[in-house]
Amino acid sequence: MTAPSIARTSFADLPRTLVTELADAGLDPRSVHEMVVVAFEEDLPGGLDDATSSAFGDLGHGTADIAAREPGVVAGLGIAELAFVYALGEQVEIADRLPDGTRVEPGEVVMRVSGPLAGLLTAERTALNFASHLSGVATATARWVAALEGTRAQVLDTRKTLPGFRALQKYAVRCGGGVNHRFSLADRAMVKDNHVVAAGGVVPAYHAVRAAHPDLRVEVEVTDLEQLGELLEAGCTEILLDNMDCATMAEAVRLTDGRAALEASGGLTLERAREVAETGVDFISVGALTHSVKVFDLGLDLQEG
The missing domain is CATH 3.20.20.70 (Aldolase class I)
Known part of the structure; x- marks a missing residue:
């Protein structure tokens, strides 16, 4: 029993608001999308499915909170959103995403994501890898500032x-x-x-x-x-x-x-x-x-x- 493959949303199908946001931040949206593609290919080489999440069949829809577990400054949340959009396509909903550069405290929700549970579980680590690393850079920089x-x-x-x-x-x-x-x-x-x-x-x-x-x-x-x-x-x-x-x-x-x-x-x-x-x-x-x-x-x- 296997769940469908992730959506693998193309650059052309990304929400224009997200593309514009990345460009306004001084990033090349197409390059960021390509980085997300490469990251997912590491986890799902050759179009394979998530062996763990797919074993449970159709898990329906759900919602997850991404929260800070230490004080700091967040960055890369838009890229994390792109990762979820890449994996889940139009089925994903993002809410309550904080602006990059926001100072946060432990327990503070930085983004809420809803969609097919199997896809959320598959995309979780890729999205967090981008946001956790970039938030680490922002937090370290803020300490120096x-x-x-x-x-x-x-x-x-x-x-x-x-x-x-x-x-x-x-x-x-x-x-x-x-x-x-x-x-x-x-x-x-x-x-x-x-x-x-x-x-x-x-x-x-x-x-x-x-x-x-x-x-x-x-x-x-x-x-x-x-x-x-x-x-x-x-x-x-x-x-x-x-x-x-x-x-x-x-x-x-x-x-x-x-x-x-x-x-x-x-x-x-x-x-x-x-x-x-x-x-x-x-x-x-x-x-x-x-x-x-x-x-x-x-x-x-x-x-x-």
Whole structure:
């Protein structure tokens, strides 16, 4: 006894309101749909059915609540909705979905979903995987934002993202109140330590990149105040301070005197965030927001009766 396969809703059949919402959030709706398709293919390869849920036959319709099990900031709930729509098609109903970026407390319902019970059970983990991971990114970002409150510093993400998930993770950073750095190697130039070695110094490296890409923003990494001074004289207006202690960063801010935006990076922790921000830097970049974030605890519970 087997239940019907999931609907596998095509992109063309997605609700236009959901497509518009994703686009307005700065995401490519078609790419998000493709990610959901890939996620379901991992669970149901080759069009197979859910071996567990299908064993119970027709379970009828039901409703489930997705709720927070810890305090934090939610993100990716629209993508979770897309996952349910992909699996259940027109039979699914979504209600009481909170806006991404909402701060929640334990027990708070973030979304209510109704539809065929077998399909809800099949789609549960895929939907939660997206929302839990992205809510984890948003929650971690919000902690950094809170730690920097009252300073000029803003928290930046990096390119240390999960392969294929960059756009979603950077979206979640925005939901948490953070700022996106570059999205790719092409939209902004960033001269790192190995580029400096290859070019023979920070100034030759900066001049080479600036000459090759006159219309791009160019940021250069420095490891000491001597390199900083050389770059300031060369006219560089975006500089990354790599692995400097707070006293050195404060001196870098003094020497720069507003001539360039300064980004602190390298081995930074939430416990040090405030101390680093109070040096006067403009940005603090945090790879951990995306490369090793703890997932946010969301759970789906069927309503009885």
